[in-house]
Amino acid sequence: MNPLRRWRRPGAPSGGALRPEEGLHARVTTHRGDFVLDVAVDVAPGEVVAVLGPNGSGKSTLLGTLAGLHAPEDARVTLGGRTLTDTAAGIAVPAHRRRIGLLSQQALLFPHLCARDNVAFGPRCAGRGRRTAAAIAQDRLAEVGVAELADRRPAALSGGQAQRVAIARALAVEPDLLLLDEPFGALDVDAAPAVRSVLRRVVRDTGQTTLLVTHDVLDAVVLADRLVVLADGAVVEQGPTAEVLARPRSAFAARIAGLDLVPGAAAPEGLATPDGGTVHGVASEDVAPGEPAVAVFAPSAVAVHRERPGGSPRNVLPVRLAGLEPRGEVVRLRAGPSPGGPPWAEGLAADVTPAAVAELGVGPGDDLWFAVKATEVSVHPVRRRRT
Ligand SMILES: Nc1ncnc2c1ncn2[C@@H]1O[C@H](COP(=O)(O)OP(=O)(O)OP(=O)(O)O)[C@@H](O)[C@H]1O
The missing domain is CATH 2.40.50.100 (RNA polymerase II/Efflux pump adaptor protein, barrel-sandwich hybrid domain)
Structure with a gap:
């Protein structure tokens, strides 16, 4: 049996309208210099949504805002009924309390900690004891195929190995939402396929609610239930993956829908x-x-x-x-x-x-x-x- 399966959440994702207490509801208006992001995005529990769009369309700004890394001017974000951001009410839950796992292009591991301690960091912050957190970390490292590297520091890991450790770290906190910001973008061509395969399996087999930014239409095809297409900071198109690719309405979707x-x-x-x-x-x-x-x-x-x-x-x-x-x-x-x-x-x-x-x-x-x-x-x- 695939060990990742044990992360599968009981209760299949519900069909139909998304209730306010379920999944992610985000309405975000925010500035980055002259750029304005003004979007509404919902993700149902267990759903995988891919965010696509040209360079500079606001994908990373959206993920960073959801993760609590940027303070938006005007936003309301709820996840599983918890309010993470409500600018009108002055609510801004800090990043480490959001129960959101963020995996970006760079693994961004703590250089002074070994792989196990990097992965154990999240569970420790969430109040787990040292031994329990270390055991969780060891399990997660095994599940992404790098158990034997647990004692190594990031400087002694290859790019692909570091990214696997980063996947284990993002999942160790049992996030309510996993944010993937082009997680294969910085890997060389030899390392990318194996990491992609591990991550695809995690996302596919576990029922993990996920928002994925990618430039690779194949990742969207094999992973995403729905696509959201951004252009100039706005949602220009969204819908089930097959539908958007079969009948693209935006110029960007038309360009990627070539396979x-x-x-x-x-x-x-x-x-x-x-x-x-x-x-x-x-x-x-x-x-x-x-x-x-x-x-x-x-x-x-x-x-x-x-x-x-x-x-x-x-x-x-x-x-x-x-x-x-x-x-x-x-x-x-x-x-x-x-x-x-x-x-x-x-x-x-x-x-x-x-x-x-x-x-x-x-x-x-x-x-x-x-x-x-x-x-x-x-x-x-x-x-x-x-x-
Ligand atoms: N710190 C910043 N200060 C000023 N402008 C910024 C800052 N960060 C991002 N921007 C601008 O915000 C816009 C959106 O950037 P963002 O990184 O969200 O786009 P993206 O869709 O993720 O792009 P890419 O596909 O190239 O990663 C861009 O015009 C960018 O120049």
């Missing part, structure tokens, strides 16, 4: 789709057959044919062309509903050069074949979506 996604369940060959089909692909990390998953590929990896292609591609789909969208150097062909194809093929995109479009002589309504090599398809475990 082809097929939902289903992990299978030995890749992904099993709900209609009994298979998408052949390569698992991105440990994923058990039957686990909810999504197959992901780039539209540029899709080859388009008029006749069914022979040869090596493992994934060959009949599609009916819904439309053509010029996108810079390429033309995006969008699949519509096809009488001969699987239902999940609708909406898939293929990027081809204008020359290839001219050569194929295709137009809306044409029946075509999309082909994708299995090596171009990655299969990622996803959170079981809330209904």
Whole structure:
């Protein structure tokens, strides 16, 4: 059994309207120099919400304000019915009493403390005895795979190891809300996948209420129930992840919604789709057959044919062309509903050069074949979506 599972909260997240005493309710207006952040964000218990937006749109300012690191001019923030900030009433609960775990790009560990003491710090502040806090810390370090590094100081840890310790530290306080501010942003390409995998598992398996800032749309796809898109300090779009990516209304969401996604369940060959089909692909990390998953590929990896292609591609789909969208150097062909194809093929995109479009002589309504090599398809475990 995955040890992280024992953090799973009893009681599934409730559907429907969020009651004032549940989850996070935040209304924040605040200035940073000339910049104004003016947003309202709610997160239900057990929900994972990804905050996306261009550089300087206010994502970190929002997280810092929720964590109690910035004093906002005008705000009311409640978490699980506790008022953390109410500027009108003069309430500002200090950061360490908020029961909020914050994990940012830099691990920001105390340099003079070993890994165990860094993790034990939160429980100690919360009134746990020295031994209990050390035992909690040791457990958390084991759960993120660095138990053997407990006695090391941060200077003797790699970036990836330090970030794992920081994850253990953020979770050791059993936070009511976990704030993740681009937690993989500062890791090098070798260290990032393992840390990402640990954190994804924590968030996916534990029912931890989480607000995640990321630039990586894949993190949002595999982790987030809902997306909130910020631009210039305001919420320009929000909704269930699949909906926002399928029908983006803001320019930013449209730009990131570029990946082809097929939902289903992990299978030995890749992904099993709900209609009994298979998408052949390569698992991105440990994923058990039957686990909810999504197959992901780039539209540029899709080859388009008029006749069914022979040869090596493992994934060959009949599609009916819904439309053509010029996108810079390429033309995006969008699949519509096809009488001969699987239902999940609708909406898939293929990027081809204008020359290839001219050569194929295709137009809306044409029946075509999309082909994708299995090596171009990655299969990622996803959170079981809330209904
Ligand atoms: N201490 C500060 N003093 C003045 N302006 C600030 C300060 N901190 C942030 N800002 C400004 O506030 C705006 C929002 O910054 P913030 O870091 O919240 O954006 P972000 O969406 O997290 O950006 P990024 O994706 O680049 O991290 C920016 O215009 C930034 O220049």
